[in-house]
Amino acid sequence: MWWRPCRNGHDGTEGDEMESRPGSVFEGSVVCDSQLLAGAELEPVAATAATPKGDPTSHFSVRLCICAALLIPLMYCISMVIFALQVNAFARNHSLEPLRRGTHYLYLDFKAVFSNRASGSEAQGREGAYTLYRAAPPSLGTTQRETYASPNAAVYFVHGNSGSYRQVYQLALALTQQKEVVSEIYTFDFVYQANIHRGRLLKRQALFALEAIEAVEGARHDVMWHSAPHKPAPCIWVVGHSMGGVVVHLVSQALARTELASRVAGVVTLNAPHRYPPIFLDGPMQREYFALWSVRPRNSGPRNSTCGSHPMLSITSGTLDMLVEQQLTQLPPSECSTEAHVNVRTEDPAVCGKTLQHNDILRDGCVVAFVTSVIANNTLRGTSSSERPAVALPSMRTLNDTTAAATPVPRLTFNTFSQWAQKTITGKLLTASAASLYAALVLCATHSLFLTLLREVGSLFGSGALLAHCCSNRGRYSSLCESLCYRCVCFSLMENKVVSVMLGTLFMGLTGWLLLVQLLCCVFPTTGWCSMPWVSDTLVCTPSANWLSLPVRLLLATGPVLLGAWAGVITYSLLWVLLWLSCRLSAGCRSMSHRLMRARNLPLLSHKAHSRPEALLCQYTPLALYCISLFLFALVFPLQPCNRALTWFGLAVLLLPLSNVHQANSLDVADKQQMDTHMCVIVYAFLNLLHLSPFFVWRNMWLSATSDDDSMLDSGSHVVEVLLNILLFAATSQLLYKSTRTEASSPVGERSDHPRVGFSCARTVKLIIASLCLIFVWLSTLMLCAVPVETFRVVTVMVFLAPCVLWELCSQPHTRESVFISNDAQV
The missing domain is CATH 3.40.50.1820 (Alpha/Beta hydrolase fold, catalytic domain)
Structure with missing residues (x-):
């Protein structure tokens, strides 16, 4: 949505035209020249065909961060390839x-x-x-x-x-x-x-x-x-x-x-x-x-x-x-x-x-x-x-x-470029890429909630309009806006999902290792956790280590950390494409059903008015399918944990689009926001599958005819599965909840023009709850990145991530479209 030029309050002439990009941190913030210091904001209007103006410094900063985040892992991958070639050549020659x-x-x-x-024994298969x-x-x-x-x-x-x-x-x-x-x-x-x-x-x-x-x-x-x-x-x-x-x-x-x-x-x-x-x-x-x-x-x-x-x-x-x-x-x-x-x-x-x-x-x-x-x-x-x-x-x-x-002992030597890969392997830094993948997925899933919180905080303090106007008119207000433009650049970096995830993963990995490992274990070296070899081998405060190796180790870790972060971003993008394809498939099936019902003169499903009682079938479909699947795969035909996790992931991809009202050919802003919310549930389901090591499990099923039962898993994995089912229930019942709220607040056949809110609570309470959710998720992710060898800590991250996702599901503004049955609906 773009914004109209505001008018001067004295003579009615138009002031400087100002536009705001949808989904940005400054969305909804418009000021005039005469209203700049007063901090007034005007109401948004319909979109125009104008092209938005962007701050060159912000765009340059975003491009620079993306290029650096691409160049470092690319060089690290080349170092790994050269390292592997040298190792294979040495092995062939000896x-x-x-x-x-x-x-x-x-x-x-x-x-x-x-x-x-034991013939016929159930334990043999496990x-x-x-x-x-x-x-x-x-x-x-x-x-x-x-x-x-x-x-x-x-x-x-x-x-x-x-x-x-x-x-x-x-x-x-x-x-x-x-x-x-x-x-x-x-x-x-x-x-x-x-x-x-x-x-x-x-x-x-x-x-x-x-x-x-x-x-x-x-x-x-x-x-x-x-x-x-x-x-x-x-x-x-x-x-x-x-x-x-x-x-x-x-x-x-x-x-x-x-x-x-x-x-x-x-x-x-x-x-x-x-x-x-x-x-x-x-x-x-x-x-x-x-x-x-x-x-x-x-x-x-x-x-x-x-x-x-x-x-x-x-x-x-x-x-x-x-x-x-x-x-x-x-x-x-x-x-x-x-x-x-x-x-x-x-x-x-x-x-x-x-x-x-x-x-x-x-x-x-x-x-x-x-x-x-x-x-x-x-x-x-x-x-x-x-x-x-x-x-x-x-x-x-x-x-x-x-x-x-x-006879001299043959030694394997590496050139200058391949030493980066060799030192990350000998320094136990390669496992940081696995923890970075988990962290990047979590940060991608919570990015929309973080931006929403950032917008709320900015509008709460009345600084969003001022920053937007300063960044678009830096030359006119250089003395007033010079310091605020640096904040504008920071907000632009945080608004870009790729840049914010890369910087966030790198920041969590490095600061977590410095604070939670180096500082904590150097101050309290007698604790049992610090005496374990997977922690003590990385300490720089031991007699055998050197403090000068700390910056070198930090520089070496940037390659694996950013490589894992890119793997997480690419994985998130693939999951988003998978959800988008499922949405297109759901919309196509709905259009096909409309054509068939219109050919037989049956009531049609339309999303141009409020739902009638005949539309309850469509509203209950996602929840009914989920409950039937839960009954079949958890009680009647119980699956093994890894197969069960794959089933929940497939249900999330297939059923969540049924809870989303969208067009067959295009997605509007509200649908994209709802897809971002559903992506949190899909990422959670994917993390639940990923932390069970499915490739090892399926390999054992294929080659060894053995499978994992529930007794092989830790208790935290069962807690995560229960939380995932709560999220799936909340997501599949979302359409029913919206329709109930719509019917209770609007007359039949009319559409409500005011947005809905998930909870009738104060704005400040919302900010506090959202902030606490993000703080708990980020602290657990920080601990995951601090000791990357312990990737099982992803269970702890998911325990804190579930309330955050549930809050985003419930606090999402409801779309104003609903299902309506009509005999003359257009497909």
């Missing part, structure tokens, strides 16, 4: 070593020895048909059969996230052909299941591994009790790769509380994220790591019988591992002895003198020989707890080649 001399490639037979398979296999050559001689009947060591292997039980193949070949120690090799099959997104799924795999080890060793004990009662039982070794190493860590803690504790010789992990995973996707996963790092070490020397931990060895493949950075593989302090946990790197010349990719550590002959020697040497040392306070490490340069020690 091939894997074959197995050690004397090790022959044999066919290994995998025989199932324990499983949780948990997966987990199986424990024994890997051994298919044909053995008579002497070998007797030897394998009484092994010295039993080795259990746990694969990583989405891994395979056959990844133990090279290690099994080396162990079965080990001459000093006879080993039995067992490998767990978790049916290619991804476990990085669920802490309780990780715990479930650990419980199955514990149950399988106890079953196998219990059966072995029964056999040896009758055949060889005086022969010692074999040592138990547990080996884990990647997230399987975390499962092994949990199994080790559980075994320490069983009768098998004295038989566990040690634990070996390969590229396992013991400090924290690359990203926390749910609360239970964070609690598992919090429990691992809450252990206080004892100064008791060697491990005794009452100790709740076993000797552990963590091996990292070094710089080339882009999935689990080498610092993440460091073991937590042992509650037994400071020497019980050992960390080594394959880049160490005493180990292998090479760096490997994440999964290549299982296939490299040098690493396999190193692990085999660790198991053999420590098994031969004995099983007494007093004889093995820690894992003894062999020298692989002595075992393999005595002249190899003089």
